[in-house]
Every structure is written in C-alpha cells, then in structure tokens.
Amino acid sequence: MSPISLLSMVLQGESVAEETVGHGSDDQEFTRFVKEVEPRLSHALAASYGPEVGAEATADALAWAWEHWDRLVGMKHPLGYLYRVGQSNARRYFRPTKLFPAVSPESVDPTLPVLLEGLSRNQRVATVLIHALDYSEREVAELVGISRWSVRTHAERGLARLRKALEVTADA
Amino acid sequence: MLDVERQLRDYFEEVVERVTAEDVRVRVSTERGVRLPERRLRLRPLAAGAIGFGLAMTLLGIVVVTDRLFGAEAGDATSGPGSLMSPEGGATPWIVIPVAVGLVLLIFGTIFVRRTRNASQQGGTDMQTMERDPLAAPIDNETGVLQRRNRVLGWLTVFLAVAVVGLGLWLAAEVTSSSTELAPTAEVEQLLTDYQEAWANADSNAYLALLTDNFVLETSRFGRFTGPEQVAAWVPARQGLEQLGGYSMIGTGPWYVTVASHHDSVPFPGFSEGVDSVSVFKIVDQGGTLKVAYHKSFGPAFG
Structure with a gap:
C-alpha cells in the first residue's frame, strides 16, 4: 500500500x-x-x-x-x-x-544577511553547508549537481568575501 | 565578534524553519484534500482582454473563412487581387491565422481564469512557522502561506510577442515577394508559349481554346476585338514568331505578363522583313484552368 x-x-x-x-x-x-x-x-x-x-x-x-x-x-x-x-x-x-531577514542574536554581525545576498547562489549554498554545517564537498556536490572542484571554489570564494567584508581574519 | 563560520551557523540555526515528516503529511493532506470555501470568481483585466480579443479574432476568422469557402460562387472570377472577399484560389492557409490566434488567446485566457479560481480555493493549515519580522513577500491572509507567483501572464506575453513578430515578418515577406515577383510560374509560361505557338501557326481551334469567354484582343492600329467569334475571324496567317528575352510578370492571380517578340513577316505594307512588338497579357484562373483574358500588342506595326 x-x-x-x-x-x-x-x-x-x-x-x-x-x-x-x-x-x-x-x-x-x-x-x-x-x-x-x-x-x-x-x-x-x-x-x-x-x-x-x-x-x-x-x-x-x-x-x-x-x-x-x-x-x-x-x-x-x-x-x-x-x-x-x-x-x-x-x-x-x-x-x-x-x-535574508535581520536576526537578534548578538553573536551574528547585523550586516551578515546583506552580505549573504551579495554572494552567488552556489557560493551561498557551498559556504553555508561546508563551513557552517560541516558537510563534505562530496555531499554538497551531489546535492547541487556540480563538481567537487566547483564546490570547493564556491565555498572558498564565498567565505573569503564574507571574511573580507566582516574584517574577520582566518585566525579569529 | 565570532568567526564567520560560527556566525553563519548561528544565523541559519536562527532563521531556518525545520520541516518534519508530520509537517509534510499535513501539507499534503491540506493542499490535496481540504479546500477552502469557494470565493467569487474574479476576472483579471488581462484575462478579460485575452478572452475578449480571442473571441473577436475567432469570430472574425470564422466569418472570413466561411466567406472564402462558401461565398466563392457569388464572386466575380476576374476581380483584382488582395480582396478578402475574392473567391479566387479558395481559402488560403494564412486565413487560418486569425482563427488560430483567437483560439489560442481564448484558451490562455480561460486557463488563466481557471488557475486564478483554483489558486483561491487551495490552501489550508500549513506547517508551524516561527515568529519573525514580516518580510515584503505577499502572503495569503486566508492560508498564511506565501503566495505563488503566477507565470501564465509571463508566458502569455512571450507568446503574444512571438506571434506579433511572426505575423510582422510574414507580412513583410508577403509584401516583398508579391512586389518583386517578375518571373512567371511554369504554368503561366506554358500557357503563353502555347498561345504564341497557336498564333504563329494560325491554329484557330488551339488558339481559341486558350481564351476566356470575354477575351479582348487590342491594338491601336486595328482596334479592339471582344469575344472568341470576333477574334477567330481576325487570327492572322501563319507567320514566324520568335520570343525576345524572357517573361516579366506581376500579380498572384490574375497575372499580368509582358513579353517582346519578333515577327518574321506581317502582311502590312512596309514591314515585309519583319517587325518587333511588345505584348501585354492578363492571365486568369477560370475554373481551375489558366486562360488568357486580355492581350494588347504595341510596336511599329501595331501602333
């Protein structure tokens, strides 16, 4: 049934x-x-x-x-x-x-929602899933339907742009 | 401030609404099983326009096609080209275009109205949502869910744009081809070849078989002969006739053709060694057969 x-x-x-x-x-x-x-x-x-x-x-x-x-x-x-x-x-x-709406948590920079809109769609997906939620490049590649190399590139560029805009260094 | 990864994690944990299997079951059941009370049907202006225009085009097309198909016998067989009421050639394929455009618009308009009505009926309890600041996306007050984008208007616009461009190109091609068409069709050319051969051989029977009942033969020098009986009495003696150059033709029915010829000998004083002439012909379609309706000759021997 x-x-x-x-x-x-x-x-x-x-x-x-x-x-x-x-x-x-x-x-x-x-x-x-x-x-x-x-x-x-x-x-x-x-x-x-x-x-x-x-x-x-x-x-x-x-x-x-x-x-x-x-x-x-x-x-x-x-x-x-x-x-x-x-x-x-x-x-x-x-x-x-x-x-992306503004949120109240103090741990989040108020400009983050605006910065997210400045990224491309694939950059956002790759950056969030890999760097924020710890998914593997292979999982994201299967999900989005692009190569692992492209996923890595999108994630790195997305993260770099966010870091640059938020003036947060990789060591922070 | 925390690093970017942590901020992203906190942000998405805060804003992302989670969906459970139970949410999905509720969504399926409410969207597919429970309907809200039917609202009064609202006819959108564009849908109304599409339906109205579609109806008008359909009626217009039906009238034209009907006239073409059933009004042919009442018309004049030698009327000029371009008249919608002309029976010549019967119903041409392009006449179907208004009917097709009208029907398609009618269907699109009807579908649009149906979708609008159906959209107003769907909805129901959706999954639980979090409290948050209202965003600028339109929300259905009755169902509390985001309104769906209606893409029918977009596709209708694309379709109309393509149809208008296509019709424009077709009209331009039609005008261009009809004004520059100088080469006679094979059928017209064959008729004129037979005509000139019968004339040169002085073959009255073959000659008269190529003429319409109200055929007119005209020269400035010898006057105007109307009807087969007058013309038969005037068919000249056998003579050599050579075509000079090709045919030039205009029209799509009737066809108007000019051709230059050289006559080896004509029985007129002063032209014993032959003479050149230019002839103008009018060819018509009479009951499915091409016939010569008019012939006028110009030249030194004919005036």
Missing part, C-alpha cells in the same frame, strides 16, 4: 488496522528519510532562496517525495533530485525583497 492510498483512507476515517498490518514500513521509512535529508535540504534551499521561500520549497519537495515514494527509493541521489524539485517550486513563489 502506498503512502498516498494509506493517507486517503485515514482521511476518510476508514479503519485501516487490518490493512496496515505489515505495511507500515513505508511510513516509517519516510519518517527516517525526512530526518536524514531534511537538514541538508532545508539549509541548502534556505541558503539559495532565503529562509522564507526555502522553507516552503523544502516542504514542497518533501511532499513530492511522499507522493512519489516508490519512484524516489530507486534513485541514486534522491537528495539531489529533491533539491531540484525544491528549486522548481521555489521559482513559483514571490520572493521577499530581502532574502
């Missing part, structure tokens, strides 16, 4: 106890899958399109995964595919005039 048919039965208030015996693995697998991929996906899409649109795009991409679960489990790089799905959905939303 697919997650969709299961869900529709639940929504219709039908008793599915007998039906779900031995078939709850899809649901559990999906939950595990979301826990595993959601952090990278949401951070990458937030870095690409800002947290507002990124959250909607992440939810859209994971909703697509839920609806096409059978198709997704056979993919070699499902996360990269979902990133594409999220990108496609993100383009359908109106974008805020400011992609």
